[in-house]
Each structure stands twice: as C-alpha cells, then as structure tokens.
Amino acid sequence: MPVTATEPEDRLLARVDLRGRAGDPRAVDEVLPRAALDVGAAVELVRPMVDDVRARGLPAVLEATARLDGVELTSTRVPAAELARALDELEPAVRAALEESVRRARLVHQAQLRPDETVELAPGGTVTERWVAVRRVGLYAPGGLVAYPSSVVMNVVPAQVAGVRELAVASPPQRDNGGLPHPSVLAACALLGVEEVHAVGGAQAVAMFAYGTSECAPVDLVTGPGNVYVAAAKRLVRGRVGIDSEAGPTEIGVLADDSADPAFVAADLISQAEHDPNASCLLVSPSEALLDAVDEELVRQFALTKHVDRVGPALRGQSAAILVDDLDAGLAVVDAWAAEHLEVITRDAAAVAARVTNAGAVFVGAWSPVSLGDYLAGSNHVLPTGGTARFNPGLSVQTFLRGIHVVDYSREALAEVADHIDALGGAEDLVAHVAAVRVRVPKEQP
Incomplete structure (x- = not known):
C-alpha cells in the first residue's frame, strides 16, 4: 500500500x-517528520565568535552580549545579593514546587551512583573501577522564548549528586531584568546553592566555559540544552571540553x-x-x-x-x-x-x-x-533529540563521572601472566613491552 x-x-x-x-x-x-537542525551551517556562523572569545576572553564575551542580546554589561558575574534577592522574591508556590522537584530529582539521581567495583583475577591481581567526578562543570540554562528554572534543577542536581566540586551556570541576560538572567533562573540557582552564575547566553556562553575569561575559569564539561547556535558552539569546543549532547x-x-x-x-x-x-x-x-x-x-x-x-x-x-x-x-x-x-x-x-x-x-x-x-517525575528532562536516542542517553549522574581502572598486581600475579605477555608482545613486535615485564620477573632458564 x-x-x-x-x-x-x-x-x-x-x-x-x-x-x-x-x-x-x-x-x-x-x-516521519523532524525539525531541520543544520548545526553544520551554524558552526561556520559562530566560529568567529568562539575564536574571538578564545583569543580575547571577557571583552569578546561582553561585545557579543551587547550585539546579540542588546545588553551592555561590564561584568558577566551575577552578584550574590541578586541571587539571594531572586530567591527571597520568588512566589511561594513556585518555590515549594522547585523544592519538591529538587527532592524527587535527588532521590532518582542518587540511585544512579555506582559503587567502586574490585575484581580479583588471580591471587594478588585486582582491577578496580573507580568512579570520579569531573572537577568543574559549566551548566547552560536557556532563556530565549521561555526561561527554564526547571532546567537548572535538571542540570545541577545530578552534578551535585555525582560530587562535582565546582559548578558555574550561564543564562542569557534580559533587558527587562536589568541585564540579569530571568529571576526564576537566579532563584533556582540560589535554592540549589550555586554561587557562580553568569549573565551570558548562546554560543558565547559555551565559548566562555571552554576557554575561560578573567571572571570564569575554564570548565571540564559543558551541559544543558540550547538553540542551534549553542549546539554549534558545543561541536566546536568538543575535545577541548566534554559535552553532554548537541540538543x-x-x-x-x-x-x-x-x-x-x-x-x-x-x-x-x-x-x-x-x-x-x-x-x-x-x-x-x-x-x-x-x-x-x-x-x-x-x-x-x-x-x-x-x-x-x-x-x-x-x-x-x-x-x-x-x-x-x-x-x-x-x-x-x-x-x-x-x-x-x-x-x-x-x-x-x-x-x-x-x-x-x-x-x-x-x-x-x-x-x-x-x-x-x-517538572516533578524525578526523572531528568535533558534528553537526546533528533533521533540520537538510538545511541545517546539523557543527562544523568553518569554524565559527570569518569570510570578509572586501578590495576594492582603483586610480583606473583605478574609472573603468572608473563608468558602470555611474551607471546602477545612478540606477535605485535613490541619487544620493549615484553622487556618491561621481564625486567621485573626474569624468564626462568631451563
């Protein structure tokens, strides 16, 4: 048919x-329908800006903000007093809803933590997989058509549960809010204890996170949804920093x-x-x-x-x-x-x-x-789009963790596999690999 x-x-x-x-x-x-998202074309549009931020830092970010957001700033950093004020002035019903959202999200994301696992392969020979959080993360909270305090929750909670030590949030400045991000975004940051918030949006925020400025140290990982220009900037800086996805x-x-x-x-x-x-x-x-x-x-x-x-x-x-x-x-x-x-x-x-x-x-x-x-299921709403759910997961605690293998062998355990290393190293013509073992456990002479 x-x-x-x-x-x-x-x-x-x-x-x-x-x-x-x-x-x-x-x-x-x-x-099947799908929104067109030409990240490749957007990459060429944002590349000069990203390069400019890498070269000049804060002045480039401020100039891009004035040009694209129509907001003249002298600093990207949101003062602590403004964060506190936003939380104090938040409508009580909204605050209660955010608090419940945070509570439920913490319960779900705490269950995602993995314990370190040690496998003993032979007496004296173990491999431990240790899960270690990235040190510093840049979290992007959109603020275009709609401001999303819920996205602050969805990004910050798994990072905190994972044990990330430094969190920085960026969200677009708004002319109607004195050049600050939306009050609800600021309130959500304050509620979660995030102290470093920047009034920066779009591709310049991603570039700021990746390369750093005099006000924002470089990060190890950038997460959070955004428009096609945010996705394009993520593509450009990937490799310099980790990213969650091109949403x-x-x-x-x-x-x-x-x-x-x-x-x-x-x-x-x-x-x-x-x-x-x-x-x-x-x-x-x-x-x-x-x-x-x-x-x-x-x-x-x-x-x-x-x-x-x-x-x-x-x-x-x-x-x-x-x-x-x-x-x-x-x-x-x-x-x-x-x-x-x-x-x-x-x-x-x-x-x-x-x-x-x-x-x-x-x-x-x-x-x-x-x-x-x-909002309140407890699950994370930062999810793969554009068909990438075929191979990409949503944001989780694992996004912020790295698995590190810790290998701990005794002399006896190394000696037990030395002959196998002789064989594999010889097959690959990597004789120094073999020598690095045999200097420790010499081959017994007949």
Whole structure:
C-alpha cells in the first residue's frame, strides 16, 4: 500500500497512512517528520565568535552580549545579593514546587551512583573501577522564548549528586531584568546553592566555559540544552571540553490505541508544541477513529491555548499523525523515530512500553504525561533529540563521572601472566613491552 498524507484545511496534524509499510525502514524514514537542525551551517556562523572569545576572553564575551542580546554589561558575574534577592522574591508556590522537584530529582539521581567495583583475577591481581567526578562543570540554562528554572534543577542536581566540586551556570541576560538572567533562573540557582552564575547566553556562553575569561575559569564539561547556535558552539569546543549532547528542538511521540482519551493525547501534543515553533509531535496509532478524534480535540484545544504562535507552526510544520496496522507496527515506527519523549497510552501500557528500545524517556499510561517529567517525575528532562536516542542517553549522574581502572598486581600475579605477555608482545613486535615485564620477573632458564 502506498504511503499517503492527507491534510484537510481544518486539520492541524498531517495524516500519514503507513499501513502495510511500517516494517520498511526507508518508507518510515521518508515520511516521519523532524525539525531541520543544520548545526553544520551554524558552526561556520559562530566560529568567529568562539575564536574571538578564545583569543580575547571577557571583552569578546561582553561585545557579543551587547550585539546579540542588546545588553551592555561590564561584568558577566551575577552578584550574590541578586541571587539571594531572586530567591527571597520568588512566589511561594513556585518555590515549594522547585523544592519538591529538587527532592524527587535527588532521590532518582542518587540511585544512579555506582559503587567502586574490585575484581580479583588471580591471587594478588585486582582491577578496580573507580568512579570520579569531573572537577568543574559549566551548566547552560536557556532563556530565549521561555526561561527554564526547571532546567537548572535538571542540570545541577545530578552534578551535585555525582560530587562535582565546582559548578558555574550561564543564562542569557534580559533587558527587562536589568541585564540579569530571568529571576526564576537566579532563584533556582540560589535554592540549589550555586554561587557562580553568569549573565551570558548562546554560543558565547559555551565559548566562555571552554576557554575561560578573567571572571570564569575554564570548565571540564559543558551541559544543558540550547538553540542551534549553542549546539554549534558545543561541536566546536568538543575535545577541548566534554559535552553532554548537541540538543535540538524538543519532540514528543505518542503511541496510542483506541483506549486512549483523545483529549489527553491532544493536550500532550500541544504541551510540547508550545516550547518552540520547531518542536516535533508524532502520534502513532492503529486506530483511525482515535486519530480523527484527536484531530477534533486539537482544533478545540488550539483555539484555547495561549502560545498559538509556537503551537501552530510546530503542529502544522514538522509533526504528523501516523496510521499503522497494529501496535507491533506502531512500535517499529516509534523506535525508528527515537523520540526525546515517548508516551505509551494503550491497554497494558507497561508491557508495551517495556518493548520500546529507542527513546530518551518513556511515559507509561494515561497518568504519566510528559509535563510530569518536565517538572516533578524525578526523572531528568535533558534528553537526546533528533533521533540520537538510538545511541545517546539523557543527562544523568553518569554524565559527570569518569570510570578509572586501578590495576594492582603483586610480583606473583605478574609472573603468572608473563608468558602470555611474551607471546602477545612478540606477535605485535613490541619487544620493549615484553622487556618491561621481564625486567621485573626474569624468564626462568631451563
């Protein structure tokens, strides 16, 4: 059966009929929507700025901030008094919500810590894997269309749990806030005990973290979501520092059957679409009746939503409803798309969700919407986008840890494997390798 797409004028989501074709990877790749993210082109745009920050430091950062953000600063560092003031003035309900978000995130992320493991391979011969936190991390908190204090929580908590000693946060300055980052971002930093915060956004923030300035020491790792220019800067500095990922526009996949409530599904699609006009939403179902009902709900709820300027372009642009033969075919489609967020709203949703192999995070059943994960599920909402969930994990404690092997052998344990080292070193013509062992345990003469 050919792939078809229908787009009636009153439909917000394009309809794609993949019945009979969901098992064909080429057909799936051809029709599944995804926001275009040309990081390569953006790299060439931000390269001069990154090079300038590397060469001149703080003056280059301040000039880029004035040019791009329209804010004239003499220092990027946010004073401690401003952090304290932002927390003091934070609405009590928001503070309580952030505190609960932090509490839940700590519980989940503490469970990710790994103990050091020692393996004894022979008497006197052990290898220990020791987990060590990176020393200093630069955390980026976006502040473009929306300010995200929740992203401060999601970046800072796993870093703190991992044992990172120095944390620096950067977030774009705002003209309406006296050149400081958004008050809610500052309040979240203060709540978490982060003392070093910089009013810097975009590619210049990543360059500042990587190369350092007179006010910000270089870091070892840069994490946090951002726009295409942030992603491009991360690509440029990777190798100088570690990065978590090149995050793209947010995306949601929903795998649903005829048991799903169309109002729930429509609300969840709109909730992710309001992040960004470039957000992607994919609804996959074997039920044509459900897709029709969701279409109607989307029209109704879209008329009531606040951010129509974002939701409309996202739903009409790089989003679609996919009709498949059955849930097996639906699973093949969502695994091929590898969503940042995937909701499974089906009968026996836990069993279906357990079969998903490619997703940043999976939300099981009607009562686990992505919005829960954005704020209070305890899971991390910094997740792989653009299909990279096929090989990349989301942000976690492990992002901030390095595994170091500690090898501890006695003379007797080394002697036990010396003949094998003779053989392998000889096979690779690395005679000095063999000699480094034999100087310790000479070969017995016959």
